[in-house]
Amino acid sequence: MERITVHDKNFVPYLTAADIEVKVKELAARISADYVDKRPLFLAVLNGSFLFAADVFRNLTIEAEISFIKLASYKGTTSSGNVITAIGLEEPLFERHIILLEDIIDTGKTLHEFIPQLAHQQPASIRIAALLTKPDALKYPVHADYEGFAIPNKFVVGYGLDYDGLGRNIPAIYQVEL
Ligand SMILES: O=P(O)(O)OC[C@H]1O[C@H](OP(=O)(O)OP(=O)(O)O)[C@H](O)[C@@H]1O
Ligand SMILES: Nc1nc2[nH]cnc2c(=O)[nH]1
Numbered sequence: 001m002e003r004i005t006v007h008d009k010n011f012v013p014y015l016t017a018a019d020i021e022v023k024v025k026e027l028a029a030r031i032s033a034d035y036v037d038k039r040p041l042f043l044a045v046l047n048g049s050f051l052f053a054a055d056v057f058r059n060l061t062i063e064a065e066i067s068f069i070k071l072a073s074y075k076g077t078t079s080s081g082n083v084i085t086a087i088g089l090e091e092p093l094f095e096r097h098i099i100l101l102e103d104i105i106d107t108g109k110t111l112h113e114f115i116p117q118l119a120h121q122q123p124a125s126i127r128i129a130a131l132l133t134k135p136d137a138l139k140y141p142v143h144a145d146y147e148g149f150a151i152p153n154k155f156v157v158g159y160g161l162d163y164d165g166l167g168r169n170i171p172a173i174y175q176v177e178l
Contacts, residue, residue, distance in 0.1 A: 001013035001016065001172060003174075003177065004170070004174055006157055006163045006164075006166050006167045007163055007164055007166060009163060009176055009177070010176075010177040011156075011157055011158075011163075011167075011174035011175060011176055011177060012174060012175055012177050013172060013174055013175075014151070014156060014172075014173050014174055014175040015149065015159075015172060015173040016172050017159075017171040017172050020055075020131070020148075020159055020171075020172070020173065021055070023131070023148045023149065024052065024055045024056055024059065024131070024148070025059050027056060027129060027146050027148060028055075028056050028057075028059030028060050028061075029059070029061075030146060031056070031060065031099065031129065031146060032059075032060050032061045032062045035062055035064070035097060035099075036062055037062075038062075038097045038124075039062075039063045039064060039065065039097070040062075040064050040065070040096070040097040040098070040099050041064075041065045041066070041067065041091060041093070041096045041097065041098055041099070042056075042057060042064060042065065042066040042067070042098075042099050042100075042101055043066075043067055043068075043069050043086075043089070043098060043099070043100050043101065043118075044066060044067070044068045044069070044101040045069060045070075045071060045100060045101065045102050045103075045110070046068055046069065046070045046088075047070070047160070047162070047168070048102075048103035048104065048160045048161050048162070048168070049101050049102055049103040049131075049160060050068070050160055050168075051103075051159050051160040051168075052101060052102075052103050052131045052159065052160055053066065053068070053101045056101060056129065065091070067088065067089065067090070067091055068088060069086040069087065069088045069089050070086070070087040070088055071084050071085070071086055071087075071110060071114055072084065072085050072086075072087055073113075082113060083113070084110070084113045084114045084117065085117075086114065086117070092121070093118060093121035093122070093123040094121055094122050094123065095122070095123065095124045096123045096124060097123065097124050097125045097127075098118060098123045098125065098126045098127070099126075099127050099128070099129055099146075100115075100118075100126065100127070100128045100129065101129050101130075102128065102129070102130040102131070102144075103130070103131050103132065103159070103160045103161055104130065104131065104132040104133070104134070104156070104161060105128075105130045105132070105133045105134070105138070105142055105144055106134050106137050106138075107137055107138060107139040107140060108138050108139060108140035108141070108142035109139065109140055111128060111140075111142045112140035112141065112142050115142075127145040127146070128142070128143070128144045128145050128146070129144065129145065129146035129147075130144040130146070130147055130148065131148040131149065131159075132148060132149050132150075132151050132156065132161075132173075133147050133149075133150050133151070134150075134151055134152070134153050135150050136152065136153040137153045151175075152175075154175045154176055154178070155175070155176040156173050156174065156175050156176070157170065157173070157174050157176075158170035158171070158172050158173040158174050159171060159172065159173050161173070
C-alpha cells in the first residue's frame with residue numbers, strides 16, 4: 001500500500017483490508033457465541049461505523065436486529081454539560097441485549113455521555129464493540145467489551161472513518177503522517 005493524501009494531509013498505511021476482515025470475522029464469531037438465543041439489538045453509531053456495522057452484522061450466525069442511530073450533541077441545562085440525543089432510536093430497549101457498534105473510541109466522551117441515556121430504558125445488558133480504540137487518548141471510563149485494534153494516539157482515516165468528510169470509502173485504514 002502507498003501513502004495517500006486526503007485534503008491537505010498525508011496518510012500512511014496502517015491496517016490492510018485483509019487485517020480488518022480477519023478481525024471483524026473474529027469479533028462476529030465471539031459475539032455470536034456470547035449471544036446465542038439472546039436476539040441482541042445492535043445499535044450502530046453513524047456515520048463512521050456504517051461499514052464496520054455492516055461487516056460485523058453479515059458475519060453473525062445468530063438471530064439479531066440492528067438499528068442505525070445518529071448522535072447529536074447540544075448544550076444541556078444540567079451541570080454535567082452537554083446532552084447527547086439519539087436520532088433514529090425507535091425500538092423499545094426494555095429488557096433487550098444491546099450491543100453498541102462504534103468505529104472508534106478516542107476520548108470516550110461520546111459513549112460516556114450516551115450510555116446513561118440508554119441505561120435509562122432498562123435494557124437487559126449493554127456492551128460495546130469498537131473496531132478501534134486509542135488507549136492513550138482515553139479520558140472517560142469507557143471500555144470496549146469487543147475490541148478490534150488498540151491503536152496509537154494518531155488520527156486515522158478509511159473504512160468508514162473520515163477526515164473532514166473524505167476518506168470513508170477507502171477500504172484500508174491509514175494513519176496521519178506527522
Ligand atoms: O471517543 P470520542 O472522543 O467521543 O470519539 C469517538 C467518536 O468520534 C467519531 O465520530 P465523529 O464525531 O467523528 O462523527 P462521524 O462518525 O459522523 O464521523 C466516532 O465515530 C465516535 O462516535
Ligand atoms: N477519522 C477519525 N475520526 C475520529 N474520531 C475520533 N478519533 C478519530 C480518528 O482518529 N479518525
